[in-house]
Amino acid sequence: MSISVETFFLNPQFQGTLQSQIQQMIAEGILSGRFRKAERLPSTRKLASHLGISRITVTLAYTELLANDYLTSRGRSGYYVSENAPVPPNYKPVQRQEDKVDWSRVIGxxxxDGNTPEKPQDWASYRFPFVYGQADPKLFDHANWRLCALQALGQKDFASLATDYYDQDDPRLVEFIARNTLPRRGIVARPEEILITMGAQNALWLSAQVLLTQRRMAAIEDPCYHALFDILNQSRCHLAPITVDRDGLPPDSIPPETDVIFTTPSHQCPTTATMPMARRQALLERARELDAVIVEDDYEFEMSFLDAPSPALKSLDADGRVIYVGSFSKSIFPGLRLGYLVGSESFIREARALRASVLRHPPGHIQRTAAYFLSLGHYDALIRRIREAFRERREVMQEALDKHGLKIAGQGMHGGSSFWMEAPDHIDTEKLAEKLRPQGVLIEPGHTFFNGSGRPRNYYRLAYSSIPANRITEGVSRIAQAIRD
Amino acid sequence: MSISVETFFLNPQFQGTLQSQIQQMIAEGILSGRFRKAERLPSTRKLASHLGISRITVTLAYTELLANDYLTSRGRSGYYVSENAPVPPNYKPVQRQEDKVDWSRVIGxxxxDGNTPEKPQDWASYRFPFVYGQADPKLFDHANWRLCALQALGQKDFASLATDYYDQDDPRLVEFIARNTLPRRGIVARPEEILITMGAQNALWLSAQVLLTQRRMAAIEDPCYHALFDILNQSRCHLAPITVDRDGLPPDSIPPETDVIFTTPSHQCPTTATMPMARRQALLERARELDAVIVEDDYEFEMSFLDAPSPALKSLDADGRVIYVGSFSKSIFPGLRLGYLVGSESFIREARALRASVLRHPPGHIQRTAAYFLSLGHYDALIRRIREAFRERREVMQEALDKHGLKIAGQGMHGGSSFWMEAPDHIDTEKLAEKLRPQGVLIEPGHTFFNGSGRPRNYYRLAYSSIPANRITEGVSRIAQAIRD
Known part of the structure; x- marks a missing residue:
């Protein structure tokens, strides 16, 4: 039997080379059982002419499939589906029916039902995306990341790519963080005091699991990062939301029963306030009084382009009561999922054991690639480039906001990547966001950042991390218009 | 000021190119504050001759550092530390003291204190590593993995690399699993019924969190995968360990109060027993009687080289009560950390929300690379190669075990990657393992696979997944000798 050339057609949507498309077409035909063992494929000449592509492309695809033992060749008589090719199973799946399981009962x-809002996956297709936390392809150093990844894919690094590290991390990444990243935040830590995590989100989650129980109390900033609120709710601890002011978390308001304090001193999320030095000292003092520990999310310290970053709280901590959360996902790119926890060895040991149980370890290849990217200086160059772009965008934005009289509720003294905005009282920013979408404008409604009932609904966040400077003025003007209407 | 050429020396242990070593040396000198702004670097000629390397290598490193703005060049007068180079912080970290925190109290x-044993990180340096679950560099298709990773690092795939997917997965990987991987196990699933996880470990962990509470009961196989035991202990549910026989989990022994049944029908872990078809039907029937759900870890089904794999339990499940766990980490390489969960949409929705809270999503780059590797047919070729190697190793091992009269307690009818062994009653296999280590032999003591008190201490596992066939006979002979002594 021969496989008819007519069964082949090119998919114009296909992402990848022509060769890989042909290869994939044939592999899928075999896997799905459409092409059977010993069936003969169209000759390379025939298939190439049918598809209107070069014959060498078809030959290369066939050769690759020969190597993978999907095909065999019989001298001049052509290519056949191999006797060793994978076979589809000979059993049919059972007929799909309604589930007989009552999932509302079974789910324990x-x-x-969390607080974290759904975000548009297609944000990049909007003209005015004031969205937070996505990488800007124009700023990212794709070429060098690719080179570092290539190096990490090399034979020398096979073990770091393939090995099951159990509960361990890539020693090179840990060493770089200990010797270079942390000292620049004024922090000294040994490798046993550092744990690589799947981004800051994962670091916060691990900290909450180790430190909190139903009988403990966590003090959190209000407003705060909504995903942290979800994490703490899941841990079922008592929550003390503390209203932040223009200097961030006020230490005096932390209730005496508090066990753990979550804070973002570099740039408060979402108000972007930077905590002054005196208050950092006061916060440490307050934690000492209460014998509480502090989880410091060193949020966006890299984005301090208006002023040098303040020392991390952790660098002032003589008691060992600060647990430090750092992230590469925000500054390199969020799809990376890479961050770290720094804390006393007893704490890190438990967080490490929990991480091993949940997911073993962050993929080795990603850790090694980041280690190269950092140690070759690409990371610093990237941060510098981002800072310069953000400084410009921020200036343009500040001007546009002033011009339209839009009220800024919070802005970082040291920089950051967004403004925290307050609309007039009667505006519901969730509705405002819906109204702006068809006009190509994406903003982030602010109510999900607040805790408890009676959350204000007139706040919103405008990030300038993903929108080019030359679109900011028009975007802001559309927001102002929508608020006026 | 000039930086003396004497401060530079090559590290023979350095993993990477000469150019990257020089680049890194200079970047670290700047980051640590040893090299200061406007200081002049040795000329390329001088540094090259001092290190005994080619001048072009030094020039390339300098050029890279110019591009990263660590260095500037001033015409013919040479290279200087740039005014824009990163600066070390001007604050000193506080002096390290004893922690003032009582971690034994603070840790909630x-x-x-789990069951999962520590494993030697340096297993590859042993001559007779009968260790389970590490990639064999001789079998792995490194070249094609690298090509797929490169493609996934391309400009076209920038979004899949960099984007914060929130709670979503790579649509291409999900599509491939739905259209190709699952149908070969007899399973039909829509994308909403599939969740990508950080390996099977993460899939089991997520399932346990969603399905179990302190008031529920889980039935598990005894012996079983030790990490599953840890996961369930952490969830504080009631546990019913059920002794497996040569056909795996006996359905009649599952107690009536059971809410969730964890099982490994393809190859029971660690005995490698394959559950016969009739028992699979009986197990589904028993679950129906109890209105329990089943979590099926389709462990090592790919390694069925002695007989075609049986249909997955999930493929026989008309009620929707089976949750299916698949893994690419075992078959591609464990450092990958990639697996998937398949189940009813209501269940997957909760698992997805929890995953988002814990870690957002598995890194995009890894998902896309796996999608390419699978869809181009490399995965099947890899599995075929592994199967052939394992078949040979298993034959050699069977022969050696028989020759020395070592007792096999369990072996897969369909293949697998290990033998489950029983030593004479008086042998403690943990001590046996210690004794064998200095002889270059690594075995896995079996007691950590058992539950509760009175665990037998005379079982052990011998895997042939990482040891070449030509070392097996000598390795087994050393084990036999150690048992006799």
């Missing part, structure tokens, strides 16, 4: 714990 | 939950 629910996680889908 | 402990995770470090």
């Amino acid at each position: 714990r629910r996680f889908s | 939950r402990r995770f470090s």
